[in-house]
Amino acid sequence: MDTQGGLPSRYGQVLSKKGGCVIYAFTVRGLAVDKLLIIAVKRPMRNVPEAGEDKDPIEQALNYLEEFREGKVKSVNGRIIPNPSDLPGCCYIICDLTDSIINCCKVMDLTVTDDHMGYFGFHKTYKAYIEVVSYDRLVDNAKKQNQAFFEKLG
Numbered sequence: 270m271d272t273q274g275g276l277p278s279r280y281g282q283v284l285s286k287k288g289g290c291v292i293y294a295f296t297v298r299g300l301a302v303d304k305l306l307i308i309a310v311k312r313p314m315r316n317v318p319e320a321g322e323d324k325d326p327i328e329q330a331l332n333y334l335e336e337f338r339e340g341k342v343k344s345v346n347g348r349i350i351p352n353p354s355d356l357p358g359c360c361y362i363i364c365d366l367t368d369s370i371i372n373c374c375k376v377m378d379l380t381v382t383d384d385h386m387g388y389f390g391f392h393k394t395y396k397a398y399i400e401v402v403s404y405d406r407l408v409d410n411a412k413k414q415n416q417a418f419f420e421k422l423g
Contacts, residue, residue: 303356303357304356304357304358304359305334305337305353305356305357305358305359306358306359306360306361307330307333307334307358307359307360307361308361308363309326309329309330309360309361309362309363309364310363310364311326311362311363311364311365313364313365313404314365314367325373326362326364326370326373326401327360327362327373327374327377327399327401328373330360330362330399331360331392331395331397331399334358334360334395334397335395337353338353338354338356338358339353339354340353340354357396357397357398358395358396358397358398359397359398359399359400360397360398360399360400361400361401361402362399362400362401362402363402363403363404363407364401364402364403364404365403365404365405366386366387366401366403370401371388374388374401377390377392377399378390379399379401382406384406386402386403386405386406386409387400387401387402387403387406388400388401389401
């Protein structure tokens with residue numbers, strides 16, 4: 270499978286990488302970019318600063334989305350994406366749910382998931398869907414998905 274930055278290139282392209290975040294652009298039938306996906310993967314058990322400080326991973330992802338929409342970020346090939354201000358954004362932050370991350374999620378008014386292993390919500394100002402996923406939830410979901418696959422194989 271052809272990949273860019275570890276993601277399948279048939280679904281889109283990696284536009285840029287910065288500070289632990291990857292901006293991934295989705296296309297429809299090979300036409301213009303129609304969605305931006307920012308994925309931030311943080312070191313396990315890292316107790317990041319409180320909300321509003323420089324290293325808040327949610328604000329970091331949103332600020333990067335804003336830089337992109339303002340035309341300050343080019344693709345990894347040095348190209349400018351047309352009309353970036355109109356593109357919807359999705360920010361996924363994968364990290365451990367430390368006390369400071371939970372506080373950042375509360376400050377952003379994100380909703381806790383039913384299993385209490387993540388948070389999600391929509392930020393109106395940034396026009397972006399945000400999801401914070403714990404490593405435990407990510408691993409648990411991967412195990413469940415793969416278990417069903419191997420059970421089908423017999």
